[in-house]
Amino acid sequence: MADTTTDPTFAEVLRAAEVVAASLAPTPLQSHPLLDAATGSAVLVKHEHVLPTGSFKVRGGVHLAATLTEAEQQHGLVTCSTGNHAQSVAYGARLAGVRATIVMPSSAPAVKRDAVAALGAEVVVRGATLGESAAAARALAAETGGSFICPTDRRIVLGHATAYLELFRQAAEQGVTLAALYVPIGSGTGAAGACLVRDELSPATRVVGVQSEAAPAGWRSWRHGAIETAPSQTRASGLATTTGYPLTQRILQGRLDDFVLVSDDAIDDAARLLATRAHTLAEGAGAAALAGLLTPQGPGRPGRSADGPVAVVCTGANASADEIARLGATSSAA
Numbered sequence: 001m002a003d004t005t006t007d008p009t010f011a012e013v014l015r016a017a018e019v020v021a022a023s024l025a026p027t028p029l030q031s032h033p034l035l036d037a038a039t040g041s042a043v044l045v046k047h048e049h050v051l052p053t054g055s056f057k058v059r060g061g062v063h064l065a066a067t068l069t070e071a072e073q074q075h076g077l078v079t080c081s082t083g084n085h086a087q088s089v090a091y092g093a094r095l096a097g098v099r100a101t102i103v104m105p106s107s108a109p110a111v112k113r114d115a116v117a118a119l120g121a122e123v124v125v126r127g128a129t130l131g132e133s134a135a136a137a138r139a140l141a142a143e144t145g146g147s148f149i150c151p152t153d154r155r156i157v158l159g160h161a162t163a164y165l166e167l168f169r170q171a172a173e174q175g176v177t178l179a180a181l182y183v184p185i186g187s188g189t190g191a192a193g194a195c196l197v198r199d200e201l202s203p204a205t206r207v208v209g210v211q212s213e214a215a216p217a218g219w220r221s222w223r224h225g226a227i228e229t230a231p232s233q234t235r236a237s238g239l240a241t242t243t244g245y246p247l248t249q250r251i252l253q254g255r256l257d258d259f260v261l262v263s264d265d266a267i268d269d270a271a272r273l274l275a276t277r278a279h280t281l282a283e284g285a286g287a288a289a290l291a292g293l294l295t296p297q298g299p300g301r302p303g304r305s306a307d308g309p310v311a312v313v314c315t316g317a318n319a320s321a322d323e324i325a326r327l328g329a330t331s332s333a334a
Contacts, residue, residue, distance in 0.1 A: 007251055008158050010200045016158040017165050019066045020059050024051060029170040034277040039293060042309040044176065045278055046167050049286055049317030053091055055084035056163045056190060056315045061092030063159030064149065071147060073098050078146040080137035082130055082237040083112030084316050085151045090121035101146060103137035105129050109237055109320035129232055131242035151187045152245040161193025167311060168201040178205045179308035184288035184315055185209040185218050186239045188248030195255035206257040210292030212239045213261035221249050222259050235264045236284025238316055262291040268326050270294060274314065275327050283323055286316040
């Protein structure tokens with residue numbers, strides 16, 4: 001059984017990076033002058049959406065594939081997801097030549113369900129929320145003998161952390177010391193990885209988590225120091241979690257510098273800015289980091305500026321038809 005109690009270490013991130021680099025090319029970290037002008041800040045965008053599944057989460061699937069136990073190889077994998085984790089596990093399972101069954105809620109976008117099936121995994125739709133799908137996935141794993149892969153399995157966290165190892169190394173190569181890094185939070189794997197790497201490579205950089213106010217379970221858990229649940233009503237499927245997760249919350253406690261909530265409309269506005277000012281199509285979760293920068297208390301508003309360059313992570317580009325249609329709507333900030 002995979003270890004779920006020991007927190008990942010920076011040394012393990014370095015080893016995971018070697019595994020991931022063997023299958024995935026680095027993603028760009030670049031500035032966009034029109035985006036700088038719109039936000040009033042020097043913004044570097046980490047373009048994780050260019051990876052094979054359109055999301056940073058494929059890093060977790062690649063690392064998982066290289067670290068499967070004998071039981072996982074023999075009996076296959078079962079997991080739950082609204083989409084991007086699902087694709088990452090399906091991608092990793094295909095790399096490793098093992099079976100994968102993905103339980104998805106009915107609220108998951110059809111385009112993400114189709115993408116999972118196209119990677120060769122079996123898709124099972126159960127429940128209306130991710131929490132209900134998680135319960136169904138655990139039950140299915142128990143019935144079939146498959147191994148349940150939690151979205152915050154430490155091997156997944158280590159794979160996701162490699163995005164931030166790349167980011168901080170790229171910033172250093174560009175001669176940039178980041179004042180802040182904004183990271184979207186659903187289950188918190190990316191933010192946990194960002195904190196692990198920041199502590200070693202750029203201690204002065206503030207890491208700020210961003211979550212939809214319509215799915216605040218992670219924010220509540222972090223604020224109160226205990227795992228909490230909350231309903232999810234967000235349009236951003238990648239942020240549609242209903243509970244905090246013990247492993248990632250342990251890492252975030254004492255490490256994450258701030259955690260802000262943003263509205264779904266603000267996420268749409270950020271997606272529109274990325275599309276029109278950075279030539280980047282982002283799904284809701286992929287635009288959330290920029291939405292956090294643009295909060296009223298953040299530096300990315302007219303008349304405000306950051307203490308130095310900041311980075312935002314476009315974690316995914318698997319936008320649904322509805323999300324793409326909203327790009328043409330009038331900004332709520334107009």
